[in-house]
Structures are given as C-alpha cells and as structure tokens.
Amino acid sequence: MHTINIKEAEVRTREARLGSITGFAGTAAELTGCSRAGTLKDSDRSFSQCMGCSSGNAFCQLSMITDACVVNHAPIGCAGDFFTFNFVYRVGQMERGLPPAIGRYFNTNIEENDTIFGAVRKLEDTIRTAARKVQPKAIFITTSCASGIIGDDVEGVANELSDELGIPVVACFCEGFKSKIWTTGFDAAYHAVVRRIVKPPEKKSNKINIINFWGSHIFDELLQELGYEAEYIMPFSTVAQLERIAEAAATIQICPTLGTYLGAALEQVYGVPEIKSPPAYGIAGTDQWLRELGRVLGREAAVEKIIRRERERIMPALEAYREKLQGKTAYLTAGAAHGHSLIALLRELRMEVQGAAIFHHDPIYDNGEPGSDALAQAVQTYGDVPNYNVCNKQAYELVNILNRVRPDIMIARHGGMTLWGAKLGIPTLLIGDEQFSFGYQGLLNYAERILETLDNREFVTNLARRSTMPYTKWWLAQNPFSFLRSDLNVKVY
Ligand code: SF4
Structure with a gap:
C-alpha cells in the first residue's frame, strides 16, 4: 500500500487515501469486521x-x-x-x-x-x-x-x-x-x-521520534533505560530539530489518528521504522507495544525485564481499583484511535463500556498494517462494544444516546463535549493529555481520576437541575440515528 508521495504538493484526503468514514451505527465488532472485509461504507447524515x-x-x-x-x-x-x-x-x-x-x-x-x-x-x-x-x-x-x-x-x-x-x-x-x-x-x-523541511539523513542518531500533541514527557525514562533519547514532535520542536527527524532510530505514535501519515512517511521515504503496534493502553496492549518496541530497537531482553518489573509494581494497586470500579458503566466520546485506546483501558479496569461516539473511522492506516488497528485489538482482547457510533461531533445524536444509556460516567477527550453529560446529571471526566493514560502507570492514573469524578456527583446533579437542554422531548424520544442512512439494523441499549 503506497499512500505517501512527497513529490505531490497536496496530500489526498483520508476518505480518498484510506477509505475513512464519519457515519456508522452498530457495534465495534461489526465496524472492525466491515473494515477488514473491505465492505465499509460511509453512512450519510441528512441533517x-x-x-x-x-x-x-x-x-x-x-x-x-x-x-x-x-x-x-x-x-x-x-x-x-x-x-x-x-x-x-x-x-x-x-x-x-x-x-x-x-x-x-x-x-x-x-x-x-x-x-x-x-x-x-x-x-x-x-x-x-x-x-x-x-x-x-x-x-x-x-x-x-x-x-x-x-x-x-x-x-x-x-x-x-x-x-x-x-x-x-x-x-x-x-x-x-x-x-x-x-x-x-x-x-x-x-x-x-x-x-x-525534513532533510535526508546524514547519519543515524539515538533519538526516537514521538509524534504527540503537547502532553507530558512520559517517554524519557523508558527510552533512557533502553539507551535512547525521546524527541517529542511537533509541538515545541524547532525547525532545526525537524530537519533531522529522518535520522531517528524509530518513530512512536501516541495516537495513530494524529500520526498515521508522518509515521508512514518517515518509514517509506527515509527508512525510519515505525512502531506499528497500537499504542500502549491496557495491560495486554502495553505488553504488546513494549515487545514491538524492543524488537525494533533490538532490546528484547531489557523490555522483558521492564514488563516484569512494571507489572509487579502496579498489580496490587490495579486490583484495588478494579474492585472499586467493577461493573461501573461508561460512555465515551473521543477522536478515533485515542477512543479505541480508552475502550481497552476502561475494560482493563473491569468497567462496562455501554457505547462510544467516535469522530471518524480509518479502516486502515498509512502503514497498511492491519495489526495497527487498536479497535480490533480491543474487541479481540475484551469483547464487543454496543452502541458504537462514528459521529463527527453531532451533539444531537450524542445527547439522545446518553439520555438512553445513562452511564455512571461519561469520558470525553475534547472540551466542547463534556457539557452534554453534565447537563444530563452524568459525571463527566475530561482528560486531554493522551500520555496521562499511556502504559501501565496510565491505568492507575486514569482509575484514580475516574474515582474522583464518581465521588463528586453533586456538582453535575445541581447543574442538571438548574440548566436547560436545547433538545426537545420529541427529539429525545426518536431513534438517535433517524438522520443517519445506515444499512445496519441499529439497536440502542
Ligand atoms: S474555517 Fe470554515 S471557511 Fe475556513 S477553511 Fe475551515 S471550513 Fe473553510
């Protein structure tokens, strides 16, 4: 699969390049099944x-x-x-x-x-x-x-x-x-x-490119232990730093929705290997990601040591969090790849994911590797997710579904989405830093924030009592997908 052509002035859109979509309603397994079978179709919205x-x-x-x-x-x-x-x-x-x-x-x-x-x-x-x-x-x-x-x-x-x-x-x-x-x-x-900007490599460096937003520097220690240095790109990079990223030993993506193109371009044009496993969220996902990193860097033994040590370190605290969170329900809204990662994370905490509104879906990434699909990995490891909606921030669909499923908590990755949960009296957690929930420690970080949010119901209860919804009772009684042309027989739980 060749999606990269740097001789062209323009990059093709995701729809044309990857077959990506913005409209779907069904389950996560149905979506990943269609993606693999090449039968994925976009569902238009009439509103x-x-x-x-x-x-x-x-x-x-x-x-x-x-x-x-x-x-x-x-x-x-x-x-x-x-x-x-x-x-x-x-x-x-x-x-x-x-x-x-x-x-x-x-x-x-x-x-x-x-x-x-x-x-x-x-x-x-x-x-x-x-x-x-x-x-x-x-x-x-x-x-x-x-x-x-x-x-x-x-x-x-x-x-x-x-x-x-x-x-x-x-x-x-x-x-x-x-x-x-x-x-x-x-x-x-x-x-x-x-x-x-990027120049052809003159030598190899011991840097690892980390395609990320502006989150915390969580990769420094891990990469130092493996003999490498983290190069966070692109926020807060200089032009001179970007000129040299083709000399890096590998590229890590914090989120393939963000970095699918750059990761693949650096590999296909300059031979910088991309870590193709889905990002490290949840125990199984983190094990797999670390092993892939170790394989690419030739540090397999050191990585196995890290896996043993970190699992041992976090397990007692993780079990305690699981006991508290077991059976709690969550509904999620986020961009594609990070949303998939959060599904794995919530399931790892033994929470029930009642559904998700995810902004778009890429059936494949620019690296052409089916194994990079974080949603397929989450479904395979933890089972299907009902009410899986590909929805480009259509608040009217989101509110209708939230009102039906009434989860214990709503998780959001983008600021503008949290008010809908709060207006319905649903505790809502917003975490913008992808790195916060990455890896083994990320599970503990996230669990703690979920518990804090669940403990603070009073704020949203008061807010719901005193605020109004722009949506009428009529709309909330309709099928949330009334304006979505879908071939699937959609059931809302
Ligand atoms: S902000 Fe609106 S008008 Fe401007 S480029 Fe984007 S879609 Fe077009």
Whole structure:
C-alpha cells in the first residue's frame, strides 16, 4: 500500500487515501469486521450540526513549531482558532518548563473583492510582513476554502518567496471543504514538513521520534533505560530539530489518528521504522507495544525485564481499583484511535463500556498494517462494544444516546463535549493529555481520576437541575440515528 508521495504538493484526503468514514451505527465488532472485509461504507447524515475543519488541525501542529510562523491564507473568520492555539501553546510551554512566548500567526484577510480578482498579492505582502516582524526560520501557509475555490497559486508564491527570503516558505493545502474528516489537516501539516523541511539523513542518531500533541514527557525514562533519547514532535520542536527527524532510530505514535501519515512517511521515504503496534493502553496492549518496541530497537531482553518489573509494581494497586470500579458503566466520546485506546483501558479496569461516539473511522492506516488497528485489538482482547457510533461531533445524536444509556460516567477527550453529560446529571471526566493514560502507570492514573469524578456527583446533579437542554422531548424520544442512512439494523441499549 503506497499512500505517501512527497513529490505531490497536496496530500489526498483520508476518505480518498484510506477509505475513512464519519457515519456508522452498530457495534465495534461489526465496524472492525466491515473494515477488514473491505465492505465499509460511509453512512450519510441528512441533517448535520457543526464539524471541525482540516485547516484548524493543520494549524494545530504547525502553530507550535517554536521558531516558525504560520500565514493563514483565508478570510479573517478562519483565524478564529488562533486564540485557542495561542492559549494551548502557553499551557503546553508551562507544562514543559519552556520560556513563555506567544504563537506567531498571521491571516491574509481575504475579502469579497479578492474572491473575484485573486488574493495572491495579499498573500505575498503578508508573508513579507511576517518575515520582517518575527524573523522566522520557516513560514507555513495554511490554505482555506476561499483560497482553494478561487484557485490562488499558493505553491507558486511559496516557491518564489522561499528564494526571495532565503528560508523555507511552505504551502500546506488543508481547505476545510475538501474532507469531512478534519484529521486530514494533520496529514496536510506533516506532508508540508516532510516534503520541505525534513532533510535526508546524514547519519543515524539515538533519538526516537514521538509524534504527540503537547502532553507530558512520559517517554524519557523508558527510552533512557533502553539507551535512547525521546524527541517529542511537533509541538515545541524547532525547525532545526525537524530537519533531522529522518535520522531517528524509530518513530512512536501516541495516537495513530494524529500520526498515521508522518509515521508512514518517515518509514517509506527515509527508512525510519515505525512502531506499528497500537499504542500502549491496557495491560495486554502495553505488553504488546513494549515487545514491538524492543524488537525494533533490538532490546528484547531489557523490555522483558521492564514488563516484569512494571507489572509487579502496579498489580496490587490495579486490583484495588478494579474492585472499586467493577461493573461501573461508561460512555465515551473521543477522536478515533485515542477512543479505541480508552475502550481497552476502561475494560482493563473491569468497567462496562455501554457505547462510544467516535469522530471518524480509518479502516486502515498509512502503514497498511492491519495489526495497527487498536479497535480490533480491543474487541479481540475484551469483547464487543454496543452502541458504537462514528459521529463527527453531532451533539444531537450524542445527547439522545446518553439520555438512553445513562452511564455512571461519561469520558470525553475534547472540551466542547463534556457539557452534554453534565447537563444530563452524568459525571463527566475530561482528560486531554493522551500520555496521562499511556502504559501501565496510565491505568492507575486514569482509575484514580475516574474515582474522583464518581465521588463528586453533586456538582453535575445541581447543574442538571438548574440548566436547560436545547433538545426537545420529541427529539429525545426518536431513534438517535433517524438522520443517519445506515444499512445496519441499529439497536440502542
Ligand atoms: S471550513 Fe473553510 S471557511 Fe470554515 S474555517 Fe475551515 S477553511 Fe475556513
């Protein structure tokens, strides 16, 4: 399977490249079965609320390269997320003990006249202004629906301005209208970095690339013990660091939804092996992931020692948590791969997963390896999950299902989703840091946070009593999938 072509200026969307979907209702086993059999079909919605945008996800990664800047070639409204990422940038810096700085973001302010006469001049002027004001080591241009529809020659401008300014000026094609799967934007950002920033390796280093967001540095000790050094990419990397990532000994993904493209690109283009096992969540998943890491690094014996030692260390505490959590019910909403990982984690804690609303589904990743499928691994290890809904943040479906299943706890990975559980009086836990629940220690971390949330019911009970729902009783009595065209006979528990 060849999904990587860095000679092309644009990366193909996930729908076209991987056959990914945003609409499904059934069980997790039905979904993984269709994915393996090549019979997966997207189910359209005849009604849709808000969605994310590829441009925002591309920006999410490019905006935190510390000595680069981003020029968003778009109407000013598309820059609405600058604020959010500036905030995340500062929080991530504090967590990593980095000196405080703000993001360096520019927008070309495409207006009505520009959509008729073109906005190339505005783009050139903005790039020159950005170069003069912040002296970046590289400039990334993120495109938008407007720049894509009017057909501005963004690649031509990027090449000309690279020559003029003497730094890489890189076009990242991430127009929101092209894909319903906003994680296509991650792929676009990584494509831009691999094709214009990363240099061919001159030597091999002892670094391990860790494709992650801005979470905690949990890999330092583990990799040191194995004789390697962690290189967290891309938030808070410098351009010089990114130039050298093809020299790394391997690539780890904290979440294949984020890093499927970059992991595969570094392996296929530069021979950096990717750890293809699903990320280490739950005991069985962590054992398997560590063994794969040991195999790729040639450190099998050291890894077996770590597995024995860590299992012994966490087991008494894990058993105590399992006793407290046994039979408690949970409903989950998250992005794809991290959602799959959390299913494994909750099952490992002996909790019952009553269902999940997961933002999209990739039937295969760019590495073409069926063994990378974390959902299939979770189903195989712990059994099926009912009420498995692929749902790109359609709150009306989520609220309807939550109201029916009424779990003991709702788990969310994204801030905007937690209020729906709270409004229904359901204790809701939000954890944005994927690393927090990674590995053996992650099980204990997560269990503790779940217990804290369950102990604090009063807050959501009061909130539910005093808040109103925008959805009517009529809607809550309907089948939650009334607007989803599905071939499966959907049963809601
Ligand atoms: S979907 Fe299009 S118009 Fe909306 S924010 Fe994204 S790029 Fe801008």
